[in-house]
Amino acid sequence: xxxxxxxxxxxxxxxxxxxxxxxxxxxxxxxxxxxEPFVKSxxxxxxKRNKAVSTANLIVTFGTAVSEDVCGxxxxxxxxxxxxxxxxxxxxxxxxxxxxxxCLVFHELGHCxxxxxxxxxxxxxxxxxxxxxxxxVTVYATCRYPIGNDExxxxxxxxxxxxxxxxxxxxxxxxxK
Ligand SMILES: [Zn+2]
Numbered sequence: 489x490x491x492x493x494x495x496x497x498x499x500x501x502x503x504x505x506x507x508x509x510x511x512x513x514x515x516x517x518x519x520x521x522x523x524e525p526f527v528k529s530x531x532x533x534x535x536k537r538n539k540a541v542s543t544a545n546l547i548v549t550f551g552t553a554v555s556e557d558v559c560g561x562x563x564x565x566x567x568x569x570x571x572x573x574x575x576x577x578x579x580x581x582x583x584x585x586x587x588x589x590x591c592l593v594f595h596e597l598g599h600c601x602x603x604x605x606x607x608x609x610x611x612x613x614x615x616x617x618x619x620x621x622x623x624x625v626t627v628y629a630t631c632r633y634p635i636g637n638d639e640x641x642x643x644x645x646x647x648x649x650x651x652x653x654x655x656x657x658x659x660x661x662x663x664x665k
Pocket of ligand 1: 538595599606620621
């Protein structure tokens with residue numbers, strides 16, 4: 489009998505092999521109630537900037553982050569729902585104010601839903617260019633909006649960082665000089 493041509497054998501192995509990918513996970517959404525307002529705010533901020541970002545496929549849990557981000561972690565794998573783990577210890581969450589919590593959640597959503605990588609650049613005044621800066625003790629200081637004493641200045645600072653999150657080419661703001 490004539491042997492099967494090699495190409496046929498390869499196709500047969502491909503069809504019957506046990507190395508096929510697992511079934512992709514279904515779309516699922518699971519976010520703790522304490523985190524939900526920040527995910528909602530993320531969607532709203534995206535819409536304000538004409539960047540519709542779906543959060544429909546997302547899992548957020550409290551736990552111990554094991555990546556270089558001390559307070560959080562984003563895991564993305566092909567065919568799997570993006571997973572964010574937030575450290576809810578006192579530094580990262582319990583004693584953090586609403587701005588800091590927002591910054592942490594937005595940073596991880598930046599990784600998981602916007603495919604943003606870390607960006608450690610600083611402005612001439614020493615402020616981080618992006619909330620996608622790496623985690624250390626001072627990391628969430630970016631989100632304490634320390635420039636200026638009035639609410640208007642704080643809002644302008646927050647606006648810049650969220651602009652930059654959704655568009656990395658956002659020009660430097662006046663307060664960064
Ligand atoms: Zn990060």
